[in-house]
């Protein structure tokens with residue numbers, strides 16, 4: 001009888017263990033590699049994370065592939081940057097996945113921008129007229145480590161909601177991530193502190209949050225408006241402006257043609273710096289930490305050289 005009872009207990013115990021492991025890993029799909037990196041930090045071995053876009057692609061314009069639909073079909077959670085960043089390519093993919101879990105508004109859909117600090121918010125009517133691809137404020141907000149913390153918090157809360165049994169683990173991993181990120185941010189701030197107030201021009205408005213956090217002043221853009229290619233008229237005005245303000249650095253995302261930036265560089269004597277805005281933007285940038293390590297190092301080098309001129 002006693003043996004029987006022990007056996008039953010053992011069976012019950014195994015059933016519980018089996019139920020936990022049968023849950024398996026949560027399948028998380030993110031639109032960008034930045035969100036994927038943060039989701040891995042928070043989810044640890046309880047999640048399997050895949051990104052749709054690669055970090056060297058323009059996140060506004062990603063070519064849809066059938067494999068993306070398959071990924072979304074299997075997903076328990078979809079994390080998006082939001083603010084219309086993915087509006088040109090993601091909605092049909094979500095739709096075609098026919099996965100009820102990850103439809104906008106469902107429990108498995110997380111817009112990471114909801115709590116983040118968003119810059120360039122429009123003051124007038126919200127519109128995509130003139131091709132402006134930032135109608136809901138600047139969607140490149142992950143380039144501020146403090147928004148990284150906010151994104152991580154949103155992800156931890158969502159993972160805890162989907163897997164209540166692992167909530168304590170997610171909270172602990174969130175804590176560990178933010179502690180490391182805070183320490184790293186102090187290091188990055190110190191590295192760029194000598195160049196506070198330095199004036200730069202950027203191709204697209206990808207670096208507003210980065211500049212805001214690290215004290216750089218963006219005085220113009222190669223694009224006349226976000227998403228609109230350079231025009232000769234705008235380029236001439238920009239060159240005149242850069243000469244007037246003595247701007248010596250032009251930042252360019254890896255996916256833009258360097259022809260116009262190089263012409264601007266020749267006219268003004270400014271350095272043209274290809275600065276990856278995302279994890280995966282170049283081989284050395286493997287996660288959210290190395291993204292800032294790489295960019296801060298590159299910026300500090302260029303600004304140092306510019307200051308020495």
Ligand SMILES: [Zn+2]
Nearest residue numbers: 060133205226
């Ligand atoms: Zn943009």
